[in-house]
Amino acid sequence: MTARRGRPAGASTTRANILGAARAEFSERGYDTATVRGIATVAGVDPAMIHHFFGTKEKLFLATVDLPVDPQTELRAVLTGSTDDLGSRLAARFLEVWDSPAGSAGVALLRTSLQHEWSAKLLREFLLVRALRPIIHTIHTDPTEAAWRAGLIATQLVGLVVARYVLKLEPVASADRAELAASIAPTIQRYLTGTV
Amino acid sequence: MTARRGRPAGASTTRANILGAARAEFSERGYDTATVRGIATVAGVDPAMIHHFFGTKEKLFLATVDLPVDPQTELRAVLTGSTDDLGSRLAARFLEVWDSPAGSAGVALLRTSLQHEWSAKLLREFLLVRALRPIIHTIHTDPTEAAWRAGLIATQLVGLVVARYVLKLEPVASADRAELAASIAPTIQRYLTGTV
Numbered sequence: 001m002t003a004r005r006g007r008p009a010g011a012s013t014t015r016a017n018i019l020g021a022a023r024a025e026f027s028e029r030g031y032d033t034a035t036v037r038g039i040a041t042v043a044g045v046d047p048a049m050i051h052h053f054f055g056t057k058e059k060l061f062l063a064t065v066d067l068p069v070d071p072q073t074e075l076r077a078v079l080t081g082s083t084d085d086l087g088s089r090l091a092a093r094f095l096e097v098w099d100s101p102a103g104s105a106g107v108a109l110l111r112t113s114l115q116h117e118w119s120a121k122l123l124r125e126f127l128l129v130r131a132l133r134p135i136i137h138t139i140h141t142d143p144t145e146a147a148w149r150a151g152l153i154a155t156q157l158v159g160l161v162v163a164r165y166v167l168k169l170e171p172v173a174s175a176d177r178a179e180l181a182a183s184i185a186p187t188i189q190r191y192l193t194g195t196v
Numbered sequence: 197m198t199a200r201r202g203r204p205a206g207a208s209t210t211r212a213n214i215l216g217a218a219r220a221e222f223s224e225r226g227y228d229t230a231t232v233r234g235i236a237t238v239a240g241v242d243p244a245m246i247h248h249f250f251g252t253k254e255k256l257f258l259a260t261v262d263l264p265v266d267p268q269t270e271l272r273a274v275l276t277g278s279t280d281d282l283g284s285r286l287a288a289r290f291l292e293v294w295d296s297p298a299g300s301a302g303v304a305l306l307r308t309s310l311q312h313e314w315s316a317k318l319l320r321e322f323l324l325v326r327a328l329r330p331i332i333h334t335i336h337t338d339p340t341e342a343a344w345r346a347g348l349i350a351t352q353l354v355g356l357v358v359a360r361y362v363l364k365l366e367p368v369a370s371a372d373r374a375e376l377a378a379s380i381a382p383t384i385q386r387y388l389t390g391t392v
Contacts, residue, residue: 113363114310120363127365144367151359151368152379158363159355163347167309167316167354169323171340172347183348183392187383196379 015053017043023064027121031061031128062130065109065122069102071130079138087189090135091181098161099177107165110158127154139192152191160184211249213239219260223317227257258326261305261318265298267326275334283385286331287377294357295373303361306354323350335388348387356380 021043025034036057040047054060062070078086078093098106113123132150140146163169164180172180190196217239221230232253236243250256258266274282274289294302309319328346336342359365360376368376386392 111310114307114358124363124365127363147367148371148379151365151371154365155355155359155368155380156352156383157355158358159351159353162310162354162358163351167320167323169320169347169350171343172351175344175347183344183387184351186386186391187352190382191379195382 011053014043014045014049018045018050018053018060019064022060023122026061026064026125030121031125036060058130061125065126069097069106072134075131075134079135083139083193085185085189086135086139087187087192088181088185090192091185091188092178094157094160095177095181098165103165106161110161110166127158135192149191149196152196153188156184156187156191207249210239210241210245214241214246214249214256215260218256219318222257222260222321226317227321232256254326257321261322265293265296265302268330271327271330275331279335279389281381281385282331282335283383283388284377284381286388287381287384288374290353290356291373291377294361299361302357306357306362323354331388345387345392348392349384352380352383352387 018039021039022034025039025042028034029038034057036047036050039060040050043050050060054063058072074093074097078089081089097103109123113120128147128150132153133146135153136146136150140149160172160180163172164175165173167173214235218230218235221235221238224230225234230253232243232246235256236246239246246256250259254268270289270293274285277285293299305319309316324343324346328349329342331349332342332346336345356368356376359368360371361369363369
């Protein structure tokens with residue numbers, strides 16, 4: 001449990017090193033290709049150290065994007081129920097989370113992502129790996145089709161966030177959450193299950 | 197044709213002064229409320245100077261956002277034809293412009309807009325005043341409904357730009373333009389004429 005190079009680092013330094021290495025590896029290689037072993041090498045620590053601080057690769061990835069909400073937990077709730085109105089449940093829950101204090105962290109991440117290529121890559125991975133894949137894979141098993149639908153959903157949801165919280169475009173910015181969700185829902189539903 | 201304060205400025209300095217004042221006024225007051233007279237006062241020039249350099253208030257506004265494409269010209273072409281497939285024509289032309297070299301300037305504007313409140317306001321004005329209002333007003337005369345539909349269209353189009361050109365989210369980023377336009381078109385069409 002000691003850093004491999006230089007003098008022993010305190011826990012917070014080690015944690016920060018691991019996070020920095022993870023950001024670099026995830027954004028350079030993508031979530032699927034990056035490994036805990038590779039991240040450990042870049043951070044100059046033993047892989048066991050990463051498991052000690054962060055648990056799984058997924059949890060490490062989530063820590064690099066520093067969101068106060070776990071999409072996995074959110075999605076479990078949204079995915080319970082019929083596929084026919086999944087678009088509706090997804091739009092409603094999505095806006096609920098982004099309207100909450102947790103949304104501010106997301107907006108900060110988005111702003112950064114739009115400025116720096118490395119964080120754009122992180123957000124990309126985040127959107128695809130953590131947020132959209134689990135939804136799409138419950139419906140479509142063909143990977144090409146699943147990826148296409150996930151991409152289309154991303155265009156609508158990212159635009160919703162940018163318009164409502166970043167550009168603060170009226171009347172979208174001040175719109176009643178339920179009304180906005182209802183207007184967006186058929187779009188999400190078509191991207192999920194309709195003709196695309 | 198001389199600046200009112202200090203020593204006479206060169207044409208390029210005067211032009212830059214006017215643009216700076218226009219950006220400030222448009223983002224502070226919004227396009228509708230800002231006046232050429234007010235912008236002239238802030239810039240310390242005679243209003244005639246603004247007309248000399250830029251022509252109308254609309255052209256001045258367009259110059260502040262520095263886009264190489266005139267949305268007015270683009271829209272005239274898109275608006276020719278049936279309302280029933282306006283969503284399709286709009287999606288196709290939108291992607292055509294953004295895929296062109298002119299698109300890079302748009303991406304730069306968008307990146308800036310997401311970082312600075314003043315340019316977010318400019319982009320907001322641009323989206324609503326120059327790009328979306330003319331489309332919506334050809335279909336819906338009720339201002340509340342027109343504004344709502346314009347806002348929804350903005351969420352999809354802004355998200356499309358962010359996903360394809362800024363985040364470079366695959367497969368959207370490399371997608372065939374016609375295929376992508378076809379997948380997005382029904383969304384635009386519903387926001388234009390459907391139930392929202």
